[in-house]
């Protein structure tokens with residue numbers, strides 16, 4: 766069917782199918798939906814994309830996506846400016862914000878160290894992180910990276926760069942069995958992490 770498609774539509778399908786989670790069939794469906802929509806979808810998308818292109822920037826402090834630079838979080842007087850949460854990508858900030866459990870600052874790495882994929886420490890936003898921790902007088906660096914080997918490698922590398930900072934507490938998200946989970950059916954990696962990072966009950970009781 767591709768041969769009879771105008772090349773413009775084919776380009777759209779090709780672009781959409783590079784999005785993670787969208788296969789070529791879905792890309793085709795979305796493309797035809799947009800093009801045949803009676804709702805002037807093409808113009809609406811042009812407007813929203815040009816607005817994004819003109820006004821969305823990356824915060825030069827924390828690396829978050831924002832319409833201001835510095836972003837709203839970096840500028841907010843209501844945030845705890847002594848704690849900095851390190852995440853891999855902008856969507857992680859949104860996910861953590863939704864919990865309402867955290868009120869400190871963030872730092873987006875835009876990736877994790879991955880020797881297999883050729884991503885080294887200088888390819889992600891690490892030097893700015895070290896600079897901010899020192900400049901802002903951060904008291905706690907809180908890692909919220911995925912509990913996989915890339916996340917662990919990245920965390921270990923950053924921690925090694927923080928050794929000379931005095932009175933800095935380094936924390937990570939608690940890892941282990943999900944709520945409603947079952948010890949018997951947990952994989953060994955998750956279970957061993959859960960045991961290693963067991964939490965103290967008497968402080969909370």
Ligand SMILES: [Zn+2]
Pocket residue numbers: 824825826827828829835836837838839840
């Ligand atoms: Zn920011």
